[in-house]
Amino acid sequence: MHTVEPGDPETHSKDLVAENLEQLRKIFPSAFTEGKVDFDALRELLGDAIEDGDEKFGLSWFGKRNARRVAxxxxxxxxxxxxxxxxxxxxxxxxxxxxxxxxxxxxxxxxxxxxxxxxxxDPPYNTGKDFIYPDSFQDSIRNYLELTGQTGVDGGRLSSNSETSGRYHSAWLxxxxxxxxxxxxxxxxxxxxxxxxxxxxxxxxxxxxxxxxxxxxxxxxxxxxxxxxxxxxxxxxxxxxxxxxxxxxxxxxxxxxxxxRTAEQDSAYKNPDNDPRGPWKAGDLSARNYYSKGTYSITTPSGRVITGPPPGTYWRYSEQTMREMDSDGRIWWGRDGSNSPAVKRFLSEVKQGRxxxxxxxxxxxxxxxxxxxxxxxxxxxxxxxxxxxxxxxxxxxxxxxxxxxxxxxxxxxxxxxxxxxxxxxxxxxxxxxxxxxxxxxxxxxxxxxxxxxxxxxxxxxxxxxxxxxxxxxxxxxxxxxxxxxxxxxEGNIVRWDTTQQDFEQQAFEQIENVRQGRSDQDILFELMLSQGLDIASAVETRVFARIHVFATGGGLLFACLPPSDSINKGNVEEIAQGIIAWRDELEPETDVTVFLKDVAFADDVAKANLVAILEQHESPFVVKSV
Incomplete structure (x- = not known):
């Protein structure tokens, strides 16, 4: 069983820098030395694609570098x-x-x-007025809580962005x-x-x-x-x-x-010859692009001979195709049968939209x-x-x-x-x-x-x-x-604060490591986020040996988060077997993770027994404690 520690993936959102480095390492493994990027090697691998000049095309403003880091x-x-x-x-x-x-x-x-x-x-437009978004990112979540009046202060502090400010555009960007x-x-x-x-x-x-x-x-x-x-x-x-x-x-x-489609578009389609295929619109049969089979004479139904398409153009179809289309009633020669040919484009065949x-x-x-x-x-x-x-x-x-x-x-x-x-x-x-x-x-x-x-x-x-x-x-x-x-x-689990001087007091405060006032459901959704599960996923609850267990993500995540000392040697077996049977019922396709609240165990024996039962199952679980 792995105990979630500060810095583990479960304790923060996705580390985009680490992900970027991993992608780069997959493409250019030789550009890394002792885990760090060797930019000289990377430049050689990229060749002429590197821009070394001082002047580069693009938008630049004071604060852009920090804006990248913030993301x-x-x-x-x-x-x-x-x-x-x-x-x-x-x-x-x-x-x-x-x-x-x-x-x-x-x-x-x-x-x-x-x-x-x-x-x-629809972001706030940069109109020269103030807009309310945190302007300090040293401790962004605490800054946000203060900004919105959730930590006992008045709140409502604004990010000033008046038109007279030298950073009028920069602040918005x-x-x-x-x-x-x-x-x-x-x-x-x-x-x-x-x-x-x-x-x-x-x-x-x-x-x-x-x-x-x-x-x-x-x-x-x-x-x-x-x-x-x-x-x-x-x-x-x-x-x-x-x-x-x-x-x-x-x-x-x-x-x-x-x-x-609009009624105006459809109104352009008529049916003057009562074609059983419905309303149609005449389309030009000549085209400007050269077509080797597109120059030939045509005789209309009235007997008039058309020597060829208009000057500088070509018939859109070959002579053989034109005859087949005429036989199918798809050529319109005018009411008296002597007009230049036009193709009938039926309303029923056009795109069902615009x-x-x-x-x-x-x-x-x-x-x-x-x-x-x-x-x-x-x-x-x-x-x-x-x-x-x-x-x-x-x-x-x-x-x-x-x-x-x-x-x-x-x-x-x-x-x-x-x-x-x-x-x-x-x-x-x-x-x-x-x-x-x-x-x-x-x-x-x-x-x-x-x-x-x-x-x-x-x-x-x-x-x-x-x-x-x-x-x-x-x-x-x-x-x-x-x-x-x-x-x-703020996160539900209280992490060790290395900046706090009174270590003894902090250790006493973290005997129960869940932030005061937070519920099992609060912790569950934090775990769902940490595991990349959709927070709109259905959540089920079952009770084994009077202990509530959650399952979500179609059985990809189980969580057992009861009060302190509530899991003991007397109920461990029933809890573990209940989770196993539930997992077999849901049949998830990938690895299943079980989160257990560390302080919920009465002693180390109870913890070891529960973990052993889950990890030794024929389809082993990934067991973690919080």
Whole structure:
């Protein structure tokens, strides 16, 4: 049995630096000396691909180096389950997380790496106002708790970013860079990210995303018409649009979904000859590209001879193919049979949709005023002020879902600037209408609002999700609704603090090494994150010898976390055999890990017996203690 110690993988989020080094070692083992990278050797292996010049193309700002480091620094925080704040906790696969998205993205690296199909974010625009994200990363989780008023201080400290600041753009980029870096790791190979942005930072954001995702994976910049009438008070121009920057994880593997065809498109198809195959539209039979069999004369049904295609062009099909198509009634010669031939393209044979365009008018996807009305319908504020100046309309995000997800797949949709929760609302509505299986993961920092009815933005997010769940169920009946609520917090297991001078006092305090006030369920979900299991996974509980045992991940993880001294020589056998039988029933395909709380054992004999039974089974368990 391995006892989890400080520094073990279970005690922090994924170590991205270690992972990068391991990938590099696999490709260039000769570039390592005594476990360290030999950059001289690496330069030789890479040859002319190394850029040695002082001047390099790209966006640079003061603080960029630290922004990279922040993304790579592991987190020791955890996500605490909040069933009482949730809807359909036991059955839903949706997740809402209250916390700083930088820390949360780090915690999701093991469980959701390469699993997210769509990321949509609407980050705070750099408008010269303050935005509330931690600006000190020496102890990021403690900094976050102080920032949001969770550690006895007033909270609400802001990251100043006024337009008069010399770091106006840098402060915003410091905030965005590490989050986008971590987000990319979560995307599937055929995944895509949409980022809402305005004119103030679109140029800088494009440069940053080129660096993180690669310029070859830039797909398009979509223009969204966000207002329905011009602002006559504008000094120069009325700003009527925002952008959505679209980047694929791998542009060669991502294909956008088609949008529903419009009535206007279908109205172009007629049936003047009553063809039994239905409405059709005439298509040109000439082409500009050279075709060796594309020059011949044609005799129309009326007897008129057409010596060849128009000058400078060629018939699209060979003479033999043209005759076969005419025999099949696929050539239109005009009402009197003497026109130049045209091919009949039937409505029933065209794509069942239309290719997305880069201009999204408000008539199709809504505008800011629509979004405010939708929010007020979902959330009943005590005042008319909804806190949000520019929320996004549901129709806009429904368009994103149509383009970027497949209803038939269990696509994961991530929004780590969740705001009022519009994306969660849109996902539930989309699933209810098309029978889809999409699921969402939303993250929102509990920014203080100053209102008693909704003290933080995260409370508004959860309120909207609850309302949306109720509305969808009442309108559609069965649908994928609800959400599991989590909050960011310090790790459940108290680790040894090497900076504390009173070692005797610390040893006394850690006889019970679980942080005060934390439950077995809290510890379980921290273990799920550490093992890379989906925190939306079903959790089962069984009782063996009056001891509760958890199983999750389809039997990949078992956890026995009872109070101190509750496992003894009298109940060890029943507990061990119960876990073994349960594992055989679930039939997991890979190694099974069992976590045991160290202080739960009455003595070393009980511990040794339980571990021996599990490890000596024909399908041995990996046993660890916390």
């Amino acid at each position: 790579l620094r592991p987190s020791t925080a955890t996500l605490l389950p909040r069933p009482e704040e949730s809807v359909d906790w036991d059955t839903t696969r949706n997740v809402m997380i209250e916390g700083d998205n930088l820390e949360v993205l780090k915690l999701l690296q093991k469980s959701y790496a390469n699993k997210v199909k769509l990321i949509y974010i 410091d905030m965005m860079y590490p989050r986008l870096t971590l987000a990319r790791n979560l995307l599937k190979d055929d995944g895509v990210i949409f980022v809402s942005i305005d004119d103030h930072e679109v140029h800088n954001l494009r440069s940053v995303m080129d660096e993180i995702f690669g310029p070859e994976n830039f797909v398009n910049a979509i223009i969204w018409q966000k207002v329905y009438s011009p602002k006559n008070s504008a000094r120069h121009f009325s700003e009527d649009h925002d952008y959505l920057l679209v980047y694929a994880r791998n542009a060669d593997k991502w294909t956008p979904g088609l949008l529903p 290719v997305p365009q880069t201009f999204w008018p408000y008539s199709e996807v809504g505008h800011n005023q629509d979004a405010k009305k939708e929010l007020l319908q979902r959330v009943k504020f005590a005042t008319s002020d909804s806190v949000f100046d520019t929320p996004k309309p549901v129709r806009l995000l429904r368009r994103v879902l149509t383009v970027a997800t497949n209803p038939a797949e269990s696509d994961i949709v991530l929004d780590f600037f969740a705001g009022s929760g519009t994306m969660g609302d849109a996902v539930m509505q989309a699933n209810a209408e098309d029978g889809g299986n999409r699921r969402f993961v939303l993250v929102q920092i509990p920014e203080l609002t100053g209102y008693q009815d909704f003290p933080s933005v995260a409370e508004i997010t959860k309120a909207r999700l609850r309302s949306a769940s109720e509305t969808v169920i009442s309108a559609q009946g069965e649908a994928e609704v609800g959400f599991r609520s989590f909050s960011l917090g």
